[in-house]
Amino acid sequence: MKAKRRSENQIMEEDSEALVRRLLPRHWVMHEYKPDYGIDFVVEVFDELEGDAANFETAGEIFYVQLKAIKSPEISEVEKYGRSNVEKYENYPDTAESVVLEVLKFRIDVPLLNTVLLMGNATPVLLFVCDLTNDKVYFVCLNDYIEKILYPEKPNFRSQQSVQLEIPTSNILAGRDSENLEILRLFAKRSKFYAEFAKFSYQRHELQYIQAYSILLRFLDINMMYDFWKKPSIWPAINRMPSRMKAVKEIIEELKDLEDKEKIGFGNVFGELDWCSSEEESLSYFYKRNEIFRLWDELANLGNVHEEIVREWFLPTVLAEMCR
Incomplete structure (x- = not known):
């Protein structure tokens, strides 16, 4: 006789959501998207009322989140070369100028990226990759990654089923008092x-x-x-x-x-x-x-x-x- 079951993927999804909630300010609100067609949450920013630490008001600022959970992060160093402004010039690498970056490599489905394109740049969609082994959350803005990285380097990426992203490991949620929360606020102000x-x-x-x-x-x-x-x-x-x-x-x-x-x-x-x-x-x-x-x-x-x-x-x- 078979009974109701829970999959490992379901448990990882719940664990990743709990981890994000623990690292974001507790007065920010994560609105869950149901049913999920590529967007898991909308995060609404709230601010502490001046002189009243017990109450908070909305800042009218939001960003969208696609949440992914992993157990074995693929982290490596990559060399990146300088380039001209990709908005105005062809993407010709300048080998005379380079930096070595530590990145998290993560593969993502192209249909999700197509959804982000349809939403437009004024609607920031952030990918949160939750490393459940080390309790870390890495993030990157998909709108910007598509236009500034994928399209200049792989103009035909939309014909693929999936693409690999390289997320700087410095893009990390490190707790409710982290300076990187100001990065999220910058994205939330985009509209x-x-x-x-x-x-x-x-x-x-x-x-x-x-x-x-x-x-x-x-x-x-x-x-x-x-x-x-x-x-x-x-x-x-x-x-x-x-x-x-x-x-x-x-x-x-x-x-x-x-x-x-x-x-x-x-x-x-x-x-x-x-x-x-x-x-x-x-x-x-x-x-x-x-x-x-x-x-x-x-x-x-x-x-x-x-x-x-x-x-x-x-x-x-x-x-x-x-x-x-």
């Missing part, structure tokens, strides 16, 4: 980043048509409202932008007062500057006006930096190792 990159580019384009400084203040007030400026990030450019925006806002407010007094709007730069009492005063005006353009150039460039550099930070490449 916010992509939305604001589009906003910044739109605003920069519209500067050529704006006539009044009041519109610039509206643009800036909207930008400064976003919460990702308010929390320290492992991306230094994000940390410096709040002070830049605050400084330029003071300039805009000063020039708006001048606009009200002298009727010199943002779009009248080539008009008569009769109100200037000296050449130094007119140069100061143009300098301040130029600072406005510089700020929006920097904001619009964040999307370019993210695409060319940030998305490669945690992959097995020379650039990623240099950035570490």
Whole structure:
């Protein structure tokens, strides 16, 4: 007589989920995906309320997880050569520049990668590989691995049944106080980043048509409202932008007062500057006006930096190792 049975794979799945829950902050929420068609969990980030350690609020940031369990990790050293930016150039290795990286080799089904492609880059999907023998969890962003590693090196990978990934062993969950949790938070912010990159580019384009400084203040007030400026990030450019925006806002407010007094709007730069009492005063005006353009150039460039550099930070490449 046969009774209900449990397989080793089922037990490993449960053990891997328990391990991830133990290593992630306990106030983060793992929403289980049922039925599972390639995505196992959505992780929602929560933050401790200021001055209230007993309660937490959602950060509005999520990332998706495909969870895999292994008992015998295949870890080895691989030599990686430098290369040009694969977004703009062919993938020609530079043998004069190389690094030796320790990686976990893991084979993954191509249909799962196709699912990730369909979801788009604004939806971060992380592969968590749980080493149940050593209680370790390695991670890599599949969206980035596909575009920055697989496609440049194996353009026809989608015709295969499976491909082997190389996950840097530095990409590891090491506990609830680990600095690597900030890497996960960076991925969780991605949908916010992509939305604001589009906003910044739109605003920069519209500067050529704006006539009044009041519109610039509206643009800036909207930008400064976003919460990702308010929390320290492992991306230094994000940390410096709040002070830049605050400084330029003071300039805009000063020039708006001048606009009200002298009727010199943002779009009248080539008009008569009769109100200037000296050449130094007119140069100061143009300098301040130029600072406005510089700020929006920097904001619009964040999307370019993210695409060319940030998305490669945690992959097995020379650039990623240099950035570490």
